[in-house]
Amino acid sequence: MKRVTLFLISFIISSVSILYASETDESAGNISGKVIDGSTQKAMEFANISVWDLKTNELVKGTITDLSGEFQLSGLEEGDYKVVISFVGYTTIEKTVNLKSGSKKVNVVLNEDAQAIGEVQILGQQSQMRLEIDKKVFNVDQSIAATGGSASDVLSNIPSVEVDNEGEVSLRGNSSVTVWINGKASGLSSDNRAQILEQMPAENIERIEVITNPSAKYDPEGTAGIINIVLKKDRKAGYYGSVQVGADNLGGYNVSGNFNYSSGKLDAYASLGKRSRKREGGGYTNRDNTDADGNVVSYLNQTSDSDGDGGPYMLRTGMTYHASDKDHLSLGVFGMLGDMDQDNTILYESNVPGSFTSSSRNTSSDNRMKVGNMEIGYKRDFTEKSNLDITLSYNLWDRNEKSTYLQNSLFADGHENSSYQYQESKMKTKTWEAQADYVNEFRMGKIEAGYKGTMSRQNSPVETFSGPNKEEAVHIASLYNKFIYDQDVHALYATYSAKIKSFGVQVGARGEYSNIHTSSLGYNQSEDDATPHNKEYFSFFPSVFFSYQLPKNNEVQLNYTRRISRPWGRQLNPFINITDSTNISFGNPSLDPEFSNSLEFNYLKTWQAHTLSTSLYYRNTDDVIQRINYLQDNVMKSTYENITETQSAGAEFVLKNRLFKFLDLTTTVNLFYYILEGYSYQPDGVVQPITGKGNEDFSWNARMIANMALPYSFTLQLTGNYNAKQIIAQGHRKANYSLDAGLRKSFFDRKLSLTVNARDLLNSRKWHTITSGPGFEQDSKNWRSGRQFGFTLTYNFGNMKNNNRSKNQRSDENMMNQMDEDF
Numbered sequence: 001m002k003r004v005t006l007f008l009i010s011f012i013i014s015s016v017s018i019l020y021a022s023e024t025d026e027s028a029g030n031i032s033g034k035v036i037d038g039s040t041q042k043a044m045e046f047a048n049i050s051v052w053d054l055k056t057n058e059l060v061k062g063t064i065t066d067l068s069g070e071f072q073l074s075g076l077e078e079g080d081y082k083v084v085i086s087f088v089g090y091t092t093i094e095k096t097v098n099l100k101s102g103s104k105k106v107n108v109v110l111n112e113d114a115q116a117i118g119e120v121q122i123l124g125q126q127s128q129m130r131l132e133i134d135k136k137v138f139n140v141d142q143s144i145a146a147t148g149g150s151a152s153d154v155l156s157n158i159p160s161v162e163v164d165n166e167g168e169v170s171l172r173g174n175s176s177v178t179v180w181i182n183g184k185a186s187g188l189s190s191d192n193r194a195q196i197l198e199q200m201p202a203e204n205i206e207r208i209e210v211i212t213n214p215s216a217k218y219d220p221e222g223t224a225g226i227i228n229i230v231l232k233k234d235r236k237a238g239y240y241g242s243v244q245v246g247a248d249n250l251g252g253y254n255v256s257g258n259f260n261y262s263s264g265k266l267d268a269y270a271s272l273g274k275r276s277r278k279r280e281g282g283g284y285t286n287r288d289n290t291d292a293d294g295n296v297v298s299y300l301n302q303t304s305d306s307d308g309d310g311g312p313y314m315l316r317t318g319m320t321y322h323a324s325d326k327d328h329l330s331l332g333v334f335g336m337l338g339d340m341d342q343d344n345t346i347l348y349e350s351n352v353p354g355s356f357t358s359s360s361r362n363t364s365s366d367n368r369m370k371v372g373n374m375e376i377g378y379k380r381d382f383t384e385k386s387n388l389d390i391t392l393s394y395n396l397w398d399r400n401e402k403s404t405y406l407q408n409s410l411f412a413d414g415h416e417n418s419s420y421q422y423q424e425s426k427m428k429t430k431t432w433e434a435q436a437d438y439v440n441e442f443r444m445g446k447i448e449a450g451y452k453g454t455m456s457r458q459n460s461p462v463e464t465f466s467g468p469n470k471e472e473a474v475h476i477a478s479l480y481n482k483f484i485y486d487q488d489v490h491a492l493y494a495t496y497s498a499k500i501k502s503f504g505v506q507v508g509a510r511g512e513y514s515n516i517h518t519s520s521l522g523y524n525q526s527e528d529d530a531t532p533h534n535k536e537y538f539s540f541f542p543s544v545f546f547s548y549q550l551p552k553n554n555e556v557q558l559n560y561t562r563r564i565s566r567p568w569g570r571q572l573n574p575f576i577n578i579t580d581s582t583n584i585s586f587g588n589p590s591l592d593p594e595f596s597n598s599l600e601f602n603y604l605k606t607w608q609a610h611t612l613s614t615s616l617y618y619r620n621t622d623d624v625i626q627r628i629n630y631l632q633d634n635v636m637k638s639t640y641e642n643i644t645e646t647q648s649a650g651a652e653f654v655l656k657n658r659l660f661k662f663l664d665l666t667t668t669v670n671l672f673y674y675i676l677e678g679y680s681y682q683p684d685g686v687v688q689p690i691t692g693k694g695n696e697d698f699s700w701n702a703r704m705i706a707n708m709a710l711p712y713s714f715t716l717q718l719t720g721n722y723n724a725k726q727i728i729a730q731g732h733r734k735a736n737y738s739l740d741a742g743l744r745k746s747f748f749d750r751k752l753s754l755t756v757n758a759r760d761l762l763n764s765r766k767w768h769t770i771t772s773g774p775g776f777e778q779d780s781k782n783w784r785s786g787r788q789f790g791f792t793l794t795y796n797f798g799n800m801k802n803n804n805r806s807k808n809q810r811s812d813e814n815m816m817n818q819m820d821e822d823f
Contacts (some may be wrong), residue, residue: 043069310340
């Protein structure tokens with residue numbers, strides 16, 4: 001690991017030195033200005049600015065716009081220059097500037113590009129990806145492959161993001177990641193986000209923001225970073241809406257409608273949809289039981305088959321009232337209500353002494369879910385560059401799952417045994433959040449400061465009935481559990497950022513006070529009689545960001561942050577899960593949070609039609625929580641424990657290419673080196689300690705997304721993904737790959753569109769793991785849904801015609817041109 005660290009440090013120092021040496025000497029003149037998006041009327045961040053010498057036609061200098069859409073290039077000699085302003089997906093603008101002395105102002109409005117192939121008019125697509133100083137932004141509202149799918153389907157096509165067969169999300173191979181909706185938790189937690197994302201319709205999502213190394217301004221939860229899902233909320237003047245219907249070959253369907261209205265005083269939006277999804281899956285687990293010398297003494301093999309159907313109603317509505325030019329009041333409501341029925345069959349074969357030789361276990365479950373979020377906000381704009389934003393929100397997650405288990409077993413002596421179990425599991429989580437953010441941008445830099453308080457209350461009772469059959473089933477008091485999980489986190493943060501010529505810096509600090517209380521109550525037991533587990537601690541999270549803009553559209557960034565990953569409810573809950581009688585799982589209420597330190601170096605190079613982003617990163621994590629498997633009385637048991645430390649270093653390359661005026665390629669390659677330190681852990685009642693040898697591994701993954709604008713208003717999208725072999729606790733996960741495709745056809749001046757998509761075309765999206773431990777070796781493979789085809793029909797309506805927008809845009813351009821003449 002020392003060699004890896006020294007390599008990273010040497011690479012950073014040499015890269016900065018070489019690039020810094022290429023900086024040109026400064027002179028008297030400078031060119032500055034501002035870039036505005038013609039459709040949203042907002043400042044455009046990270047637009048490309050290049051200055052060319054008109055006589056030699058050589059590139060003199062380049063830069064990108066800042067968060068306010070402004071730019072400045074200094075050190076220019078007197079002469080005639082061509083200023084080129086560009087952004088992928090927008091029409092490039094060129095302006096001639098005669099720089100005699102002093103400075104020159106160049107202000108422009110960029111509009112979305114329209115391309116023509118042959119005699120067929122093709123509307124230019126919005127750039128699918130853009131790079132910002134602290135995040136990568138992926139525009140997915142035009143993602144064809146995910147049309148008619150879920151938020152999980154969208155995330156599975158985002159570079160560096162993975163979604164496994166259980167719906168769990170990971171970033172750069174790390175599952176300790178925070179997922180937000182519109183910049184806030186919105187009721188999502190590690191306990192429920194897989195279910196919510198699986199049922200959230202993809203058509204409601206506008207973009208995905210991936211923040212791999214967030215500053216002190218952001219919540220530090222999640223050692224891998226933050227994934228922010230931004231939902232659609234059109235704010236153009238007038239009204240606009242759409243309706244969608246769709247279906248797939250498995251029998252699922254979706255129908256939805258949305259409406260947006262905007263005026264000088266009021267912005268409002270509403271959407272309502274129903275989504276039903278049928279899901280099929282399966283898998284196998286083959287386990288060999290071994291003696292102390294590693295010889296196989298018995299086996300237990302199982303195959304599973306599952307199918308489910310159901311889905312939620314989803315409602316989103318909200319409004320912003322502009323009481324004045326400086327005062328803005330907002331209200332938003334988000335809710336999901338639905339159910340999912342699922343049947344699962346497991347077939348066993350075994351020669352374990354004293355156990356069955358064959359068995360079948362059938363599980364039927366009814367999972368009803370309610371999700372609600374209400375948010376009110378007030379924003380005060382003191383000036384154009386200073387404001388106070390206050391938000392209060394309430395989140396509700398309510399799930400009620402009823403499951404029936406029927407098991408029939410045949411033993412070696414010929415006798416049979418039948419059992420019946422019924423279990424009702426409830427989970428209700430209420431969360432209140434209060435947040436205040438203050439921003440003040442002035443000549444010497446920008447100050448941001450704020451407070452965030454999160455108060456969460458979770459109550460999870462479980463009741464179990466058991467017997468030889470349903471009629472004789474009785475309540476089992478020993479399997480009753482009521483888990484209480486309360487967590488309060490209060491945080492204060494402050495950051496200062498400044499830019500001096502080509503050099504930018506941001507420093508920040510965040511302090512958090514955490515108070516966590518858990519208790520597990522037995523049958524008829526009060527909380528006063530239970531043994532509580534309380535943790536109270538203060539955490540400090542610094543962050544430092546440096547950036548340097550170099551000639552010819554080059555930029556380097558270096559940043560450091562500290563983050564935390566707190567254990568979540570399922571990991572803490574000591575209740576014993578009986579879903580599979582041969583595989584028992586339970587949580588550990590004594591878990592501590594994980595802490596990590598992250599260092600990242602970024603290099604960004606932009607051309608007129610290409611962008612290259614290279615990231616070198618290093619992260620070490622202490623008190624890593626791992627799932628531990630061990631064999632006890634011929635039953636596989638699993639729990640969680642803080643057992644080890646990890647280190648990881650890697651390089652991520654993101655290449656964005658626009659080729660031949662109709663092809664847009666986004667390619668991501670992530671190479672990473674991972675070290676898992678050795679550990680020894682002895683569960684209660686186990687004689688031999690569970691040990692894990694230290695392990696290190698090199699792995700990689702790659703993803704390519706191709707968007708093609710074809711004649712006759714056809715658009716094609718292909719997404720290919722490959723994940724190489726990767727180590728996990730007690731074993732490794734084998735390589736896997738997948739291919740998704742989608743085709744869209746527009747009609748009637750783009751008012752009507754038909755989308756046909758195919759998910760997992762190669763039927764290869766499967767998860768195959770090999771694990772081992774004291775007394776066992778195990779081979780498992782699981783899959784879900786498989787190859788799937790669907791279609792979606794969308795109709796758009798509204799009074800925001802292209803010619804109206806063009807008129808406004810021309811007005812804005814005239815205004816900006818007049819500003820140029822003033823200088």
